[in-house]
Amino acid sequence: MPTRNTIILAAGKGTRMKSKVYKVLHRICGKTMVDHVLTQVEKTNMDNIVTVVGYGAEAVEENIGDRAKFVVQKEQLGTGHAVMQAEDLLGNLDGTTMIVSGDTPLFTAETFEKLFEYHENEKAAVTILTSKAPDPTGYGRIVRNDLGIVEKIVEQKDANEIEQAIDEINTGVYVFDNKSLFSALHKTNNDNAQGEYYLTDVIEILKSEDKIVAAYEMDDFDESMGVNDRVALSKATKIMQKRINEMHMRNGISMVNPEDTYIDVDVKIGSDTIIEAGVSIKGKTTIGEDCFIGSNSEIRDSVIKNNVTVTSSMIEESEMGDGSNIGPDSHLRPQSKIGKNVHIGNFCEVKKAEIGEGTKVGHLTYVGDATLGKNINVGCGVVFVNYDGANKFHTNVGDDTFIGSNSNLVAPLEIADHSFIAAGSTITKDVEQFDMAIARERQTNKPGYFKKLNYKNN
Incomplete structure (x- = not known):
């Protein structure tokens, strides 16, 4: 029977936060970032939720409790390597698996549900969650052909002048056919400057195997905000605060x-x-x-x-x-x-x-x-x-x-x-x-006492 699964990536230390607190445990409007992600994922009725932990594993597990299963990424060797840690739990299952980062607290269950629905309707091997960015600088661009079919994801540093003008960006959230995901992960390598295994390489592999690579464009770009430093944390808090206040006013x-x-x-x-x-x-x-x-x-x-x-x-x-x-x-x-x-x-x-x-x-x-x-x-x-x-x-x-x-x-x-x-x-x-x-001293008045003082009478 097909299953619906989610892998939450929460292994990073987050050095740019310059904090003793691990990145995904920083709070926004009363909850840790990873708790926000998990809460929205839970609303989409998952069969399995696996959280990949690394730095601060014990603290993250304590924060989440028994709401998810945990696997440990002992070495930080990239997003593809992180997902591979969940293979023992999910690798043999039929169905679909969503990948989402624990430092993206603004995603909503509605967006996740629409992503799954689009993926299933397209019968895709992978569906990329995308959005139109007011300023796409720094994001991976979604390159489509004349028919609107996704050709590839191009990172900022690799994009030519035409590709840099594309404003549809990769949010870092994906839904995969589960078995296709883990099969393709075994074909990735770390032949790159960072020596890491990238999840985006899986998309290239699936494309080369003539499998359907789809992209679902969501409406609200703000949802895709990843929090990597205190400035982004403040911006995400403002967005969440506005969302909460508008809900109450309505x-x-x-x-x-x-x-x-x-x-x-x-x-x-x-x-x-x-x-x-x-x-x-x-x-x-x-x-x-x-x-x-x-x-x-x-x-x-x-x-x-x-x-x-x-x-x-x-x-x-x-x-x-x-x-x-x-x-x-x-x-x-x-x-x-x-x-x-x-x-x-x-x-x-x-x-x-x-x-x-x-x-x-x-x-x-x-x-x-x-x-x-x-x-x-x-x-x-x-x-x-x-x-x-x-x-x-x-x-x-x-x-x-x-x-x-x-x-x-x-x-x-x-x-x-x-x-x-x-x-x-x-x-x-x-x-x-x-x-x-009554428990106080009885009042005593001293007659003429004022005259004994050297005060001037005005």
Whole structure:
């Protein structure tokens, strides 16, 4: 039975990136480049996906996991040599095999599917994915005859003046008849300046055997961008960012300035949410409907429910319930859970805390390692003192409690429902239900003290 296979080439080190990170593991909009390629390949229902690894093999395998099989190219002897490493896994299979590079993160599943369909309709031995380049300099040119049949691929350095004027270029993606691919690979040699085995030589071999060599021209040249250095990485990120933002806007999201809005590829956003300029939304974040995300906010790996307002604040690995709001200039650190209709005001920090429905944390307050019930009022400048220099401790605050401004709650503490903490108190003992706790020095006034000072009276 015919199979559909893909070989992803991910063995290169990428010296032009000038990085300790292997090239295909550089990230674009929340995913490594090789993960972007693999994600699109997976959408085309492959029977087998083989990734060729070399430099940084363990790191690449860890990033991809069990989503692909792996073969190792121990020596970097060219693209043809890299593909040969997959022969033990794929060589005897009937069907078709696509070759794609792990540093081309912008290709889409739709393009791959059209390439396979064209290849099958043409009954070709190989189909080359091509595109019209605004500036073809540096690319291999697709040379066709008067009937439009592919004659050859000519590299830039080998192209004559007429061939250099051709703007149809080789994107480096191919679909082969699988057995023809591996048969032809055995006929290649490394008789060239680099001493490498080139995949493009396979096309010349198939052509010489009178097998059909086809080319499918895709519409969007940007998809073909290969990333070899940091400049290309930046350009690819911009293209991906635009693609993501346009997808969300078409799905009912409003962006005040999409060119200045960064959203990772796996983010989900509900309809009628408004996003202002300078916002970054990263990781596996989910945002509900009818939310407002204000300028310069950053949200990462968090769940934002419906009708939430985030004003110039940072949220990390946390959750905000329906109708809640935060900011400006506040910070939810990891493991914070904000309930329905909770207000987190300006210059507040919450860490590893759960805050119940209707509670208000006004401003200039730190809530760490705590569980707060419903309808609590937390005054200005309150500090949940959770760390003694060695260990963290927890505070529980019951429903309908009032915590006065400038209070310090020294954990561990149990503060019962319907209790009252007087402003300016440092609380070190548990507070019972309906009690008011006061822990501060009694005020003392010194009569006539001002006159003893040498201040001039104006």
